[in-house]
Amino acid sequence: MFRSLSGKLTGSSVAIFVVIIVVISFFNFQKNKGDIIDLYQGIQKQTLESAYRSIFITMGDEAQHHLKILAKNLVKVDKNDIVQQRAILDTAASLVKYPLVVVVYEDDGKTILQYYDENGIKHFSPNWDNTDGIDLRTRAWYVETKQKGAGIITPVYVSAAGKYKGQSFSTATMPLVKNGKFIGVVGFDISVDGFQDRFVSFMNSELPSTNIFLTDSDGKIFSYKEEGFVGSPAAKQVEDVLADVLHKDHLEDGIVDYDFITEDGKVLDKIGFYKSFPFGWTIVTTANKTDYTETINANLIQTIILATIMIIIGAVVIFFINRYLASPINSIKTLLIAFFKYLNHESKVAPKPLILKSHDEIGVMAQAINENIKRTEEGLQKDAKTIEQSAHTAKEVEEGNLKARIEESPHNPQLKELKDVLNHMLDTLEHKIGSDTNEIARVFDSYTRLDFSTQVANAQGRVEVVTNTLGEEIRKMLKTSLDFANSLNNQ
Template sequence: MDFLKKSVIAKVIFVSIISIIISMSILTYLVVSNTSKAMKNSNEMSISKELSLLVENINTFNKVAKTGANVNGDIFLNMVDGIKINKNQSVKVGEFETPALLIDNEVVNLNFKIVDEFTKMTKGSVATIFVRKGDDFIRVSTSLKKEDGNRAIGTKLDISHPGYKKVLEGETYLGKAVLFGKSYMTKYIPIKQDGEVIAIAFIGSDISEDLAHLTETINSKKIGKTGYYYIIDSNEKSKKYGYFLVHPKLKDKSALELVDTNGVSFVKEMLTKKEGQLNYLWEGLDKFVFFKTYEEWNWLIVGGVSSNEIFEEANKIMYLIIILSIITVLIISISIFISMKVLLKSLTNIKNGLLSFFQYLNRETNSINKIDINSEDEFGVMAKQINENIEKIEKTVKDDRKLIDETIIVLNEFEQGDLCQRLNVSVDNPALMELKTVLNKMADNLETNIEIILNILEQYSNYNYLNKIPTKDLKAHLLKLANGVNTLGGSITEMLVENKSMGLTLDETSNDLLKNVDNLNHSSTEAASSLEQTAAALEEITSNIRNTTENIAKMATFSNEVTKSAVDGEKLATQTTTAMEDINTQVSAINEAITVIDQIAFQTNILSLNAAVEAATAGEAGKGFAVVAQEVRNLASRSAEAAREIKAIVENATSKANQGKEIASNMIQGYKQLNENISNTTKLIFDVENASKEQLLGIEQINDAINRLDQQTQQNAMIASEAKNVAIITDEISKLVVSSANKKEFEGKDNVKAKNVTTNEKKVEEKILKDKTEYNSIKKHQEDDWESF
């Protein structure tokens, strides 16, 4: 940094290098940025187009497969033409009883002739016939086989199958399906009879090999060096939802739990968006993918690649530009350095010559080295003119230094207080000669004025303040100094006049002060005695009020207990009322039961009468039955009589229960009234208690105030005693002040008189009278309060 500060060459090279670096950096940034954007856009467009092409290929494959399935479907539909259903005939297929399907009176259920012929004819396609039972479609004939080689017979068409609803509504469904580990392009054709769907003709064209070839082609495609394509199942109803259907490493594994470095579930995001572009971090690499959903097969097709591959070529270009920039900076810097070294050699000689001259001016050296440049260019002309001026300045400086040295000596004498020294050396410099004249005149003026000021100050030191310093022709600081000394004399004279006046005044008023202090002392003593008596009386009143407050608090406590007892009594009365109501309810139930018994007795009596009539009709054979009828009638009579007696007792109990309920209700009202009266009494007691507490607080505050006033009165008595001593000392001081002022000489000394303090004495008397009035008022108020208590 020191080299940079001291060298012009270094500065020029440094600025040039910085400028070139900034320019090359901006250029590099723009080139790399635009290159990166162009490469990224090109790669994104390429991936997007290739992804669209893949989707189009899948769509083409799907259309071709559908065309083959349509052809096979038409073939199979012709083979089952004329199929009928006989709901009165059933065939057990597996665990289901199924209606019989007939073709030319031949039962199709469990008959595999047609479906096997179709499979043989189409070289591997499968066929199935479903019969409808209710809302279910059951396989009754099929050439489709399971993994174990057995026919997939006796199973239902899943109601969640996308073709179920369409076929049930009489429409054909065409779509891809995976059946027992193989992929088929399937077609479900509804078969109707009298406008009603009675069966389904199903065909499935085996597309496993073609689909495997398609997925293998997708799996083998690369994007750059490490990029690839993969497929995810996007069918939310499928058990394989979110699984990789095609992937170089993760096939048949779930992708839903995959998260990037930032914890983002990027697969779920793609499944939600269905189509678009996404960036995420994976294993420390910034990856971007394009994705698109093929809705018909529920395939999410994704193509992705690492961003590093895209920017690899851009990085190479960037490194190349940086290297070229560094080489350019070095070449330009060396060229500038050599050029500046040659051009600035003369400037260095001028710098050295000026430094030598400045050192001479600063008295660092006693000689000057001339600038040694013999060229005729701008630097040579500049050096010649500088050398000529240096010679002239050198002669002038030598002469000026003599006068400056003498000036320094004379000013040093001035600093020490010797104003008699003068400058005598003469030089050619008119400014210095004028400075010499001014300094000599300044010394003469200062010497004269300081002599005058010293003379006046000597008189002041001898207590003679009658003379002043003349201020004519004085300016600035000398004028301020003269005015200051004169002002000092005037201030001292005013102070002496004031001191003498105050002394005379103190002397005249000291006797009055002593008298008033005696009166104040006597009053303070009386006030202290009265306050002691008042404080004792208030203390007794405070004690009485405190006892009263405590008794009221106890009354409040008792009142609360009485209130609680009344509330408890009201609760018990309420419970009694409730119990009476329960008894009344039970009695009513008994009354109803008795009524039932009475009715039973009446019915029994009627029955016994009927029995007696029947016995009489029977003659001799019915005599025994007549005796029983008579006993039954007697029993019914006794039952009725007992029911009437119980009813009378119950009615009496009901009346008593109602009376008890009415008494309990009256008790509740009484308790409520009692509780209300107790509450009012408690409230009054609380009000009295609060008032008593406030009264006690007020008395205690008054008691505290009286105690503080008593302490203050005692202190006032002490202060009055001390004030008397101060008044005596003040009288002596006033006499000393007057005596000291008379010893000094100043204007108006014999005309000084004491000040008029009559007004002040009057104010003191009025103050004493006011204090006495306030004291009597306080005392009277305290006596009235004491009498009220």
């Protein structure tokens, strides 16, 4: 295949085509790779923003709004009107099912603990709640709220007893200020166990390993997709990595890139995006880098398959195009071989002209070959006629006709020169000998028979003239001898 011109053209074209496709595919893959990374990071960032907003609404906007209303309503009520205060606290607890709403007063540490009851409360206790001798004014959340003069969100804790034993909570607080004076703190517990249920709607099929988790102001993970992860050694390694990043970068949001070692010793290359809340919590969304690479590899395979298909289709198309374009060359090759056979007298018939409709270089070349074949054929025909006439002339010369000449004009310059030489030679022979050697031979034959009465008719050649002169002289000599003999007889 590759010995023919079409095969070489096809091979060269396909090679160039393959290089072009490979280069284009490579750069396209690199671009797609970057686009996929940007896309997936964008998905993670969007997931982070959605989850962040969901938590911030609960722990920030919503909680602070409820606490401000609580504080505003409480300072309007007489401190000793416990029933009215409990009604206010119960109304707040019922809004979003806060497990516990608490009020602690600064002057005497008296406390109201109002628990949420899903069945509703018909009668409220008129008594202060017993805290078992614990002064809640010494609690960190109370002290910090008092010092800051603003609401806070506490680190997450696990309830150790009671109705909510084993459940995780965070406390949101707000200072009570009456007539510009700090008089206590109001707060309520917020359950954090249901946060992961919210995050389910943020998951997507593109990043199946996506995980959203939360750390509190102490840097401890308190909400994670897998049960049993919180407080485990695996959680500790993630907490350490995140703490290190937060300590180095000092940014509210950023990227965390780390290796996570599973319980069975498997190392997972993770990439995460984090964002810190104003109240000290941090939310993180992570995914395995294999989610990225699997998509990139799938894209690479698709690119290779597409490139292979394009190369195969391109090779077939190029093959047939080259074959179509090279077909006139094959016809020209056949024509030239037949023409050379004709020139070398291997064939007596000139090849028929090649008819091509194309007007490109091949068409012009075919037209030039056709014209040259026609001229060569006509020239060879002229040469053949000249040679034929030369043979006829030579035969006439053999028969004694020195007036015979080669009249045909050959196409071949060498034959023309040979014709001129032969005709000049015949002119010379005619001039030196005569026009008819048969006539001269006839006269010589008569002379050999001692018949000198004849002569060469129309003698022009030198030999003819000399022959006639010789005959004339012999006749004169014989006549003189005859006259002399007659004279002797008469005497």
